Amino acid sequence: KAGVTQTPRYLIKTRGQQVTLSCSPISGHRSVSWYQQTPGQGLQFLFEYFSETQRNKGNFPGRFSGRQFSNSRSEMNVSTLELGDSALYLCATSMGTGDSPLHFGNGTRLTVT
Amino acid sequence: GQSLEQPSEVTAVEGAIVQINCTYQTSGFYGLSWYQQHDGGAPTFLSYNALDGLEETGRFSSFLSRSDSYGYLLLQELQMKDSASYFCAVRVIAGNNRKLIWGLGTSLAVNP
Numbered sequence: 001k002a003g004v005t006q007t008p009r010y011l012i013k014t015r016g017q018q019v020t021l022s023c024s025p026i027s028g029h030r031s032v033s034w035y036q037q038t039p040g041q042g043l044q045f046l047f048e049y050f051s052e053t054q055r056n057k058g059n060f061p062g063r064f065s066g067r068q069f070s071n072s073r074s075e076m077n078v079s080t081l082e083l084g085d086s087a088l089y090l091c092a093t094s095m096g097t098g099d100s101p102l103h104f105g106n107g108t109r110l111t112v113t
Numbered sequence: 114g115q116s117l118e119q120p121s122e123v124t125a126v127e128g129a130i131v132q133i134n135c136t137y138q139t140s141g142f143y144g145l146s147w148y149q150q151h152d153g154g155a156p157t158f159l160s161y162n163a164l165d166g167l168e169e170t171g172r173f174s175s176f177l178s179r180s181d182s183y184g185y186l187l188l189q190e191l192q193m194k195d196s197a198s199y200f201c202a203v204r205v206i207a208g209n210n211r212k213l214i215w216g217l218g219t220s221l222a223v224n225p
Contacts, residue, residue: 004155040217042215042216042217043215043218045213045215099143099144099163099204102156102213104157106155
């Protein structure tokens with residue numbers, strides 16, 4: 001069974017640009033969550049999508065947005081990039097029901113210069 | 114607010130036993146999970162406790178006491194490859210949604 005696939009693995013962008021990250025879940029997983037990870041801040045929850053609908057949202061500004069497609073693949077977009085957006089962005093997928101564990105992708109390392 | 118506390122760093126030697134504690138202050142508690150993350154890698158699921166008591170999976174065990182709002186991860190027969198960060202995460206019910214609240218992680222260093 002293929003794991004969670006995130007693309008690209010690395011990105012370098014300049015301030016003010018926008019970026020789109022992609023996540024392909026494990027087959028059968030309908031929930032996709034996005035996290036931002038920076039040293040000392042742990043995993044910061046961005047949002048969760050389930051069946052193409054945003055089910056939960058963290059405390060990030062509106063520059064961070066996402067969507068989910070009918071095949072459960074998800075994209076995350078960050079507009080007007082800031083230096084502080086430099087981080088590892090992790091996608092986690094699950095069946096989305098009850099206590100189903102999260103399966104994480106290897107992440108996208110975003111550097112904003 | 115909702116918060117979790119776990120130690121930032123723990124050091125141990127090969128073959129030893131280490132316990133990583135997690136205390137939480139949340140409403141709508143549903144369950145406690147543990148994840149392991151090696152440097153540069155993806156977090157991987159280790160265990161989940163919804164009821165009080167001990168869950169054992171090989172060298173790893175996880176414990177929960179809902180009355181004390183407390184849990185721990187116990188790692189036995191430590192190996193060098195256990196050096197990693199360990200995150201506790203509490204699943205809570207908020208309205209119609211279930212959310213995960215994450216701790217900041219505990220960095221475990223296993224020395225020879």
